[in-house]
Amino acid sequence: MSAITDLCKNTAILAPLAGVTDLPFRLVAREFGCGLCFTEMVSANGLVRETAKTLDYLKTCPEDRPLGVQIFGADPAVMAEAARIVGEHDPDILDLNMGCPVRKVVKTGAGAMLMKDLPLAGRIIAAVVRAVKRPVTVKMRAGWSRAAQNAVQLARIAEDAGAAAVIVHGRTADQGFSGFSDWSVIADVKRAVGIPVVGNGDIRKPSDALDMLKQTECDAVMVGRGALGNPWIFQGISELLAGASLGNRPRLAERYALIRRHWDLEVRHRGARLAGRSFRKHLLWYTKGLPSSGRLREAMGKMTDSDRMFAELEEYFRLLEQTQPEIMT
Ligand SMILES: Cc1cc2nc3c(=O)[nH]c(=O)nc-3n(C[C@H](O)[C@H](O)[C@H](O)COP(=O)(O)O)c2cc1C
Incomplete structure (x- = not known):
């Protein structure tokens, strides 16, 4: 090999x-x-x-x-x-x-x-x-x-x-x-x-x-x-x-948890000041195709304050989970 x-x-x-x-x-x-x-x-x-x-x-x-x-x-x-x-x-x-x-x-x-x-x-x-x-x-x-x-x-x-x-x-x-x-x-x-x-x-x-x-x-x-x-x-x-069947797509909560972990890695390796700019594109990819995400994605594309960004994101995922808990993203 x-x-x-x-x-x-x-x-x-x-x-x-x-x-x-x-x-x-x-x-x-x-x-x-x-x-x-x-x-x-x-x-x-x-x-x-x-x-x-x-x-x-x-x-x-x-x-x-x-x-x-x-x-x-x-x-x-x-x-x-x-x-x-x-x-x-x-x-x-x-x-x-x-x-x-x-x-x-x-x-x-x-x-x-x-x-x-x-x-x-x-x-x-x-x-x-x-x-x-x-x-x-x-x-x-x-x-x-x-x-x-x-x-x-x-x-x-x-x-x-x-x-x-x-x-x-x-x-x-x-x-x-x-x-x-x-x-x-x-x-x-x-x-x-x-x-x-x-x-x-x-x-x-x-x-x-x-x-x-x-x-x-x-x-x-x-x-x-x-x-x-x-x-x-x-x-x-x-x-x-491995010959297994395909597992389920991630649920909303898993997607959100991964976004947070990825952000933490960015901050750890790049520092809080530079992390935002580099992470924005990932946020747009992570949220692509999610229901009613247009306004959120537009706002995220411009936002510079990461605390505000995550507050909005968390609220979006919370509401979606409440209204459409069955969604596999
Ligand atoms: C944003 C972006 C950046 C890329 N940067 C590189 C690179 O640095 N080196 C490289 O060999 N290929 C680069 N590629 C090409 C990819 O490695 C890959 O060959 C190409 O996207 C086809 O694979 P895919 O259909 O799975 O994306 C890049 C592609 C994209 C979309």
């Missing part, structure tokens, strides 16, 4: 999500059985310059294990040096971002731009593998575009360069986050390489994970947006993988 499949046996992996998969959110995902979490992408240049903000992304704690740290960059020497710095923080996995389609990243030659220059991608992977003792993984898209779909080639290059696994998001870079993740690309990669393949893209409910495993024969699945406001998805996936 390889490192990555060992680390996430019978469960799913939390995807790297910029601005989201910080330490508090990772701890929440782990509470629901998430087997392996990734940090958001960290700039290799920032790491080498040791900027305080960049080093902040590496913040972790003993419960935050196993952990993959993802870095991005376009220069093999800088990526190797950044990997060495990350290695000092003892991550379980070091992941290389070769899939980010965001302009700010691709214009520097990094992220998905590397799918347009496979020899350079190969040099980066080889340089990083030489620089660290940890397993190195490569996260990629299906290709830059439909016409230039080359995940199979990049996966083979990654394998030859010593990568421990590849993670394949079935969208092309030029799709951004629209359209759908083409799982047949994940299946093609799985047939092409001997190292483990992690499938990613469009797992929104627990049964999607089983469908992806069956359709692509990938070794593990990674969940991104499906976990936003819904860390219960990891529990559901574990239940189905």
Whole structure:
């Protein structure tokens, strides 16, 4: 068994999500059985310059294990040096971002731009593998575009360069986050390489994970947006993988209790002053789709006083519980 499949046996992996998969959110995902979490992408240049903000992304704690740290960059020497710095923080996995389609990243030659220059991608992977003792993984898209779909080639290059696994998001870079993740690309990669393949893209409910495993024969699945406001998805996936039937969705009181725990983690790890800003998006995800939540969500989007925010939230959940106690959220 390889490192990555060992680390996430019978469960799913939390995807790297910029601005989201910080330490508090990772701890929440782990509470629901998430087997392996990734940090958001960290700039290799920032790491080498040791900027305080960049080093902040590496913040972790003993419960935050196993952990993959993802870095991005376009220069093999800088990526190797950044990997060495990350290695000092003892991550379980070091992941290389070769899939980010965001302009700010691709214009520097990094992220998905590397799918347009496979020899350079190969040099980066080889340089990083030489620089660290940890397993190195490569996260990629299906290709830059439909016409230039080359995940199979990049996966083979990654394998030859010593990568421990590849993670394949079935969208092309030029799709951004629209359209759908083409799982047949994940299946093609799985047939092409001997190292483990992690499938990613469009797992929104627990049964999607089983469908992806069956359709692509990938070794593990990674969940991104499906976990936003819904860390219960990891529990559901574990239940189905264990052959059990899917448990109930969380009741209102459980949802509210989780919101409070997540907030406490934010305050503990970020401090009360910064917690509010970072937590607001989670609140919006946790309350999405709840009955008559429009006004509350609008107010929360603007609110700066956390005591007032929680007073309103508590009142909303209390009233809802009174009037519709049967709701599974
Ligand atoms: C808000 C957001 C931030 C993301 N940040 C990263 C990132 O830092 N590194 C990365 O490799 N992918 C990033 N992604 C892509 C996800 O990891 C994942 O590949 C993609 O969302 C598809 O999976 P999903 O359908 O389960 O969300 C990001 C996606 C979103 C929506």
